[in-house]
Amino acid sequence: MENLILAKYVMSINFGLKQGDSIRRPKISRLAVGQKMAKAPIEYQAVTESEWRMVVERYTYSAIMIEDIVELQAHTNLRAEYTKEIGVALARDFDYAVMAQRQAIIAYGAAVNNTTTSNSHIVTAGTISENEILAATEVLDRRRVPKEGRIWIMPVAALSSLLTIDRFINSDFIDGRPTQSGEIGRLYGVPVIVNNNMGINTTTGFFNGDNGVGSPSPGVAGSLYYPTQEDVPGTYGLPVNYYTSMLLHPEAIAMACQKKPAVQAEYDIDYQATKVASTQIYDLKLYRPDHAVCVSHDEDALI
Numbered sequence: 001m002e003n004l005i006l007a008k009y010v011m012s013i014n015f016g017l018k019q020g021d022s023i024r025r026p027k028i029s030r031l032a033v034g035q036k037m038a039k040a041p042i043e044y045q046a047v048t049e050s051e052w053r054m055v056v057e058r059y060t061y062s063a064i065m066i067e068d069i070v071e072l073q074a075h076t077n078l079r080a081e082y083t084k085e086i087g088v089a090l091a092r093d094f095d096y097a098v099m100a101q102r103q104a105i106i107a108y109g110a111a112v113n114n115t116t117t118s119n120s121h122i123v124t125a126g127t128i129s130e131n132e133i134l135a136a137t138e139v140l141d142r143r144r145v146p147k148e149g150r151i152w153i154m155p156v157a158a159l160s161s162l163l164t165i166d167r168f169i170n171s172d173f174i175d176g177r178p179t180q181s182g183e184i185g186r187l188y189g190v191p192v193i194v195n196n197n198m199g200i201n202t203t204t205g206f207f208n209g210d211n212g213v214g215s216p217s218p219g220v221a222g223s224l225y226y227p228t229q230e231d232v233p234g235t236y237g238l239p240v241n242y243y244t245s246m247l248l249h250p251e252a253i254a255m256a257c258q259k260k261p262a263v264q265a266e267y268d269i270d271y272q273a274t275k276v277a278s279t280q281i282y283d284l285k286l287y288r289p290d291h292a293v294c295v296s297h298d299e300d301a302l303i
Helices: 068-074 078-112 130-142 154-163
Strands: 009-015 022-026 051-055 056-069 121-123 151-155 190-195 244-250 253-268 272-284 292-297
Touching: 051 253, 051 272, 056 068, 056 078, 068 078, 068 151, 068 272, 078 121, 078 244, 078 253, 078 272, 078 292, 121 130, 130 244, 151 154, 154 190, 154 244
Parallel strands: 009 253, 121 292, 151 190
Antiparallel strands: 022 051, 056 272, 151 244, 244 292, 253 272
16 A cells, blocks of 8 residues: 655645635745843844745646447446545655655755755665664754654655664664664654655656656656746756655745545446546645755665
């Protein structure tokens, strides 16, 4: 069963919106602390708030038409089965949109670090190890990102590597609780979520559904899910033939959903078939881009 969805690991903004509406929020500055002097007034800090803006424009759907003869001869309720599959497909669509934000995280790191992506992107030619885990953790620690709420999102391909890390499988490091072999646990107190849909970065090997045509993975240049409204130029994409995990705080990515999936159906007399469809309107954008870091690694040797 697929691990869906990643919505719980991003910041949700609840607004009554229509497709194409804009969300505007101020970027809150970090304030200093002063010492109160005797018989002297306190000093008020002057801050200039910049504006964060996101346009809600991602309008996606999943639909199928089931002819009577097909359903009758299938000896099963195809409408019920495909109604469930439509829900899974739209949840998977959201997962892909979240994964695509890895490109925006890397691009942000390149922008603030001028010429390289090392500020928000750690790359290793080998499998992911404790070295990369510690390096990514240090990046967020140096940025003073709250530890509470942090989450690792990794591909299934990284599981074999994780099981070689003592702090992942040893109960002494997991809040005193025992873990069974292969159980998804924590790294330095941070939960690890494995997502079945986070595959290797490819330019032609990503398939959106069983009958889809091979295309770029979410976040790879040319992808249907490539971020389009970031404040940072999208010069840097995900490295091809690598897996890219991410360590993030929920406030790193903001999500606004104007229309949640709702299944609709009608019977078409001309086609003698039942049409089933569902749509959703939402969008995502980095909110606090310094609250996330990506790790690209090579797990092919373990597959």
